[in-house]
Amino acid sequence: MMGGDSGTATRRPACVLIASRNGQGQIATAVAQARTQAPVFVVSDGSTDATAEVARAAGAEVLELDENVGKPAAIARAFDHFDIESRFETVAVIDDDTRVEPGFIRHGLLSMRAGVAIVVGKTVSDWTHQVRWNPWVAARAFSYWKYQLFIRRGQSALNVMTCISGSNSLYRTSLLAQVVSENTPYIVDDTYWTLETHRRKLGRIAYAPKARALIQDPTTGADWYRQNLRWLWGTMQGIHGHKIGRKATLFDITYLGLIFDWIVYVLALPVMLVMTFVLAGSPVRAGLMYLGGYLLWAVIGAIALRRWRLVLMAPALIAVDWLQRVNFVHAFFKTIREPRVERCAWTSPKRFA
Amino acid sequence: MSFVSPDPGVGVAGVAVSTAGSVSASGPAVAGVHGADVLAFTGAGPGTLYLAIIGFVTLIAGAAATFFGRKRSAVKVQAPVNGLADLAPLAAQRGT
Numbered sequence: 001m002m003g004g005d006s007g008t009a010t011r012r013p014a015c016v017l018i019a020s021r022n023g024q025g026q027i028a029t030a031v032a033q034a035r036t037q038a039p040v041f042v043v044s045d046g047s048t049d050a051t052a053e054v055a056r057a058a059g060a061e062v063l064e065l066d067e068n069v070g071k072p073a074a075i076a077r078a079f080d081h082f083d084i085e086s087r088f089e090t091v092a093v094i095d096d097d098t099r100v101e102p103g104f105i106r107h108g109l110l111s112m113r114a115g116v117a118i119v120v121g122k123t124v125s126d127w128t129h130q131v132r133w134n135p136w137v138a139a140r141a142f143s144y145w146k147y148q149l150f151i152r153r154g155q156s157a158l159n160v161m162t163c164i165s166g167s168n169s170l171y172r173t174s175l176l177a178q179v180v181s182e183n184t185p186y187i188v189d190d191t192y193w194t195l196e197t198h199r200r201k202l203g204r205i206a207y208a209p210k211a212r213a214l215i216q217d218p219t220t221g222a223d224w225y226r227q228n229l230r231w232l233w234g235t236m237q238g239i240h241g242h243k244i245g246r247k248a249t250l251f252d253i254t255y256l257g258l259i260f261d262w263i264v265y266v267l268a269l270p271v272m273l274v275m276t277f278v279l280a281g282s283p284v285r286a287g288l289m290y291l292g293g294y295l296l297w298a299v300i301g302a303i304a305l306r307r308w309r310l311v312l313m314a315p316a317l318i319a320v321d322w323l324q325r326v327n328f329v330h331a332f333f334k335t336i337r338e339p340r341v342e343r344c345a346w347t348s349p350k351r352f353a
Numbered sequence: 354m355s356f357v358s359p360d361p362g363v364g365v366a367g368v369a370v371s372t373a374g375s376v377s378a379s380g381p382a383v384a385g386v387h388g389a390d391v392l393a394f395t396g397a398g399p400g401t402l403y404l405a406i407i408g409f410v411t412l413i414a415g416a417a418a419t420f421f422g423r424k425r426s427a428v429k430v431q432a433p434v435n436g437l438a439d440l441a442p443l444a445a446q447r448g449t
Contacts, residue, residue: 013443089440109444115434154411157418172437203437 014038014090014105014170017082019074021045021348023096024054026216030096031058037105038092043078045069051096070345071166072189073182085173092121093176095167095348097216099126107211108170117175117203118194120161121168121211122148132309135316136224140217142301142310142317148209149304151258156207160254163235164205166190168213175202184344185241188234195242198251216349223349224320225327230346232331233338240339266328294318 016034020027020042027042034040035058042055046068056062063081065074075093078084084091090112092105104121111119125141155161166189179193179202186192197205218224238244245256273290277283291314298314301307431439 013440013446089443106444110441112440112443114431114439115437117437149412150407153415154407157411157414172440174437201435203435 011087011089011173012039013088013109014092015082015084015088016040016092016094016100016105017075017078017084018042018055018060018094018096018098019045019071019078020047020051020055020096021068022047022049022051024049024051026097027051027055028058030094030098031055031060033099033101034092034094034104035059036102037100041078041082041084042096043074043081045071045074068345069182070184070343072180072184072192072344075189076180076182079173079176079180085177088173090170091173091176092168092170093166094213095215097126097348098167099214100168101212101214104168104211104213105170107208111206111208111211112170112172113206115204116206117172117197118164118205119170119208119211120152120156120164120205121170121213122207122209123165123168124212124214126214126216127305127307131219133313134219135313135320136219136221137217138307138310138313139317139320140224141305141307142298145301145305146297148207152207153209155254156205158250158254159204159206160251161194161205161207162255162258164190164194165213167215168211170208170211172203178202185340186234186237187230187341187344187346188238189344191234191238195238195244199242218349220350221323225323227349228324228327229331229334232327233334236331236335237339237341240335262328266325270325291315291318294321 015038018027018030018034018040021044023030024047031040031042040060041063042052042060043063044052044055044065046065052062052064061082063078065077069077079091090109092100092108094100100121108119108121123144125137125144127137127141131137152161169190171193175197176193178200179196181192184192194205197203218227239255239259245252245259276286294317295311295314298311298317302310430442433439
């Protein structure tokens with residue numbers, strides 16, 4: 001049980017914490033956007049470039065670590081170094097390529113009602129003109145939209161959120177003090193924080209769609225695959241490590257439902273599709289229906305995202321979708337081989353701005 | 354030639370199960386291209402029929418909650434739950 005929010009009268013509402021390794025190209029923008037809403041702290045995680053200087057010049061307080069310790073360990077050290085728990089009610093942990101939109105902190109706080117421990121902001125793909133025809137960015141933009149609309153809202157209503165946004169979430173400092181660790185056992189730090197929050201009943205996790213943040217997505221197939229693999233591997237490590245599905249709680253039951261959906265997605269649908277093509281007697285019609293389905297989704301997504309080119313990129317969605325199935329299987333076997341990590345550190349995809 | 358059961362059976366995400374217990378993806382009355390129809394309109398990414406149903410239900414629930422709960426929850430400061438105070442009033446402070 002958590003200790004509660006003592007000393008609320010003396011603490012400021014919120015601050016922003018960014019861990020960055022060699023992020024000199026994008027850290028200034030991230031700090032500048034966030035600084036208009038709250039004080040910003042940056043921890044440079046063994047950077048060999050000018051990350052610290054650039055962040056300082058943009059208005060952040062900076063902690064420089066000599067060695068690369070990985071994001072969760074860097075966050076933990078900065079959390080202590082800047083004495084964040086005793087100074088602030090909440091802390092937004094964002095990435096060095098995150099651009100929070102105006103009102104991000106305000107909307108996050110509005111959703112930090114009694115009993116809520118984490119508010120998850122809305123993730124929006126930074127689909128700029130520079131990458132307007134990039135299929136990896138388009139696929140990510142589409143999947144963020146779909147995931148947040150169809151899954152995250154429902155999970156938030158039921159307090160069964162399985163995944164938060166490591167790049168744009170707001171935490172009570174009293175919560176983060178309990179879950180942040182230098183020895184995060186999974187390759188995705190926020191997966192561990194999420195599951196610990198549920199396991200220890202530290203508070204609700206709520207979704208605030210009005211707290212929007214733009215993030216940069218991978219622009220190459222290799223980067224996309226590596227990042228997706230890490231996310232899925234971390235998710236499956238969490239399922240294994242936290243023994244998901246072995247208790248009769250609403251969280252476990254709904255998570256099992258999600259796992260069932262993944263199995264249908266990865267295995268059953270391809271089998272059904274092949275059988276349909278082979279046995280239906282009208283493979284052309286079946287193929288057109290298959291393409292038409294994606295096109296319909298792309299049209300809906302294009303309207304919702306106000307990105308007309310998504311319609312033209314519907315075939316890319318199909319290709320990425322099949323690659324994602326491979327990704328799922330790869331992550332599954334990787335989890336069997338490595339159910340835990342000794343060191344939670346990774347290399348981020350190349351940034352484009 | 355295919356046998357058409359008088360009982361339509363059950364279909365989930367394109368998989369049709371007849372009352373006799375067999376699973377089929379072919380035959381016009383059971384699954385066949387009809388199965389592809391379902392696949393086509395639900396198979397884009399993780400978020401298949403199951404999720405579409407959940408999403409639809411939660412959208413309605415969300416709309417209802419917004420409609421019925423907006424005024425009351427917006428003005429009232431909630432009592433702490435599990436030791437966690439309502440921080441929504443802090444959103445009005447300058448600089449946030």
